[in-house]
Amino acid sequence: MEHKQEKAKGFAGLLFMLSVMTLYGVVFLLNEQLARDALDYAGKLLSRLAPVLALVFILFFLSNLLIRPAWVRTHVGQHSGLKGWTVALFGGMLSVGPVYPWYALLGDLREKGMRSGLSAVFLYSRAIKLPLLPVMIHYFGLAYTLVLVAYLLLFSLLNGMAIEKLLTR
Amino acid sequence: MFLGILPVIVGVILLTGLLIELLPADQVAGWFGHNNFLDALTGAVAGSISAGHPVSSYLLGGELLAKGVSLVAVTAFIVSWVTVGSIQLPAEGVLLGWRFALLRNLLCFLSSILVAVLTVATLGLAS
Numbered sequence: 001m002e003h004k005q006e007k008a009k010g011f012a013g014l015l016f017m018l019s020v021m022t023l024y025g026v027v028f029l030l031n032e033q034l035a036r037d038a039l040d041y042a043g044k045l046l047s048r049l050a051p052v053l054a055l056v057f058i059l060f061f062l063s064n065l066l067i068r069p070a071w072v073r074t075h076v077g078q079h080s081g082l083k084g085w086t087v088a089l090f091g092g093m094l095s096v097g098p099v100y101p102w103y104a105l106l107g108d109l110r111e112k113g114m115r116s117g118l119s120a121v122f123l124y125s126r127a128i129k130l131p132l133l134p135v136m137i138h139y140f141g142l143a144y145t146l147v148l149v150a151y152l153l154l155f156s157l158l159n160g161m162a163i164e165k166l167l168t169r
Numbered sequence: 170m171f172l173g174i175l176p177v178i179v180g181v182i183l184l185t186g187l188l189i190e191l192l193p194a195d196q197v198a199g200w201f202g203h204n205n206f207l208d209a210l211t212g213a214v215a216g217s218i219s220a221g222h223p224v225s226s227y228l229l230g231g232e233l234l235a236k237g238v239s240l241v242a243v244t245a246f247i248v249s250w251v252t253v254g255s256i257q258l259p260a261e262g263v264l265l266g267w268r269f270a271l272l273r274n275l276l277c278f279l280s281s282i283l284v285a286v287l288t289v290a291t292l293g294l295a296s
Contacts, residue, residue: 013260016176016180016259016260017176017177017179020180020183021180023184034190038183038186038189039183039186041185042183045185046182049182099254100257100260100261101178103260103264104264107264107265120269120276124252124277126251129251136227139227139228139230139234140227140230143292144240144288144292147291148244148284148288151284152284155280155283159273159280163276166272167268167269167272
């Protein structure tokens with residue numbers, strides 16, 4: 001069953017990539033320079049992402065090696081309670097790089113029993129970028145940054161709770 | 170599993186490149202300048218469809234603020250930039266389930282407006 005699901009995901013992913021490539025083909029025919037610039041930007045982005053992708057690959061490897069469904073159920077599972085919300089909240093804040101590699105890790109953990117609401121908390125709390133707070137303070141001031149971060153923390157939890165309620169309907 | 174998601178990651182990166190070229194940052198600045206609610210809504214929409222490093226949203230948000238765009242709109246813009254992932258939606262849908270992805274992004278979009286209003290209101294009360 002799990003193998004079948006992975007195969008379906010792999011096929012959908014391949015289809016998505018081929019669709020984007022087709023779109024590039026169309027853009028190339030309409031505006032060659034735009035397609036070249038976009039491809040150039042994507043190439044630079046990919047090279048910037050390479051370390052993050054390597055990190056996620058290592059986390060994947062370790063996750064599959066060390067994290068067992070029993071551990072996931074205890075820490076971020078249905079009965080993980082306050083600990084689960086805390087792990088998801090701080091996990092999201094400390095996660096680095098673009099979001100899409102993390103979808104895969106969360107998907108993997110969910111298959112092992114992670115609560116869907118905690119995935120939502122993790123993804124929302126990624127909005128709080130600790131290393132970037134000095135930039136935010138520079139542009140918007142300390143008071144603004146503190147208030148915004150407090151609301152982002154609160155809404156991370158509220159979104160997680162709302163998602164869980166809506167998905168269990 | 171990781172190798173299985175590589176096509177998704179490559180697809181999203183390619184799509185990001187295309188959208189960044191189609192919607193340059195200075196073009197986004199021209200979308201504001203109506204009233205607070207419309208600006209907040211526009212900010213949330215613009216942030217939702219924008220892509221790139223979050224620091225770009227702070228820089229662009231700072232520039233918009235300097236050009237007279239309201240703080241509510243700028244806040245909605247930078248919050249939705251980091252919480253709503255319309256470009257990443259296909260990847261999120263495939264890997265975490267479409268119902269989850271659509272609901273989460275919708276909630277994040279609405280939250281970005283609410284967070285913006287509450288943040289500015291709180292700052293107004295404090296000053």
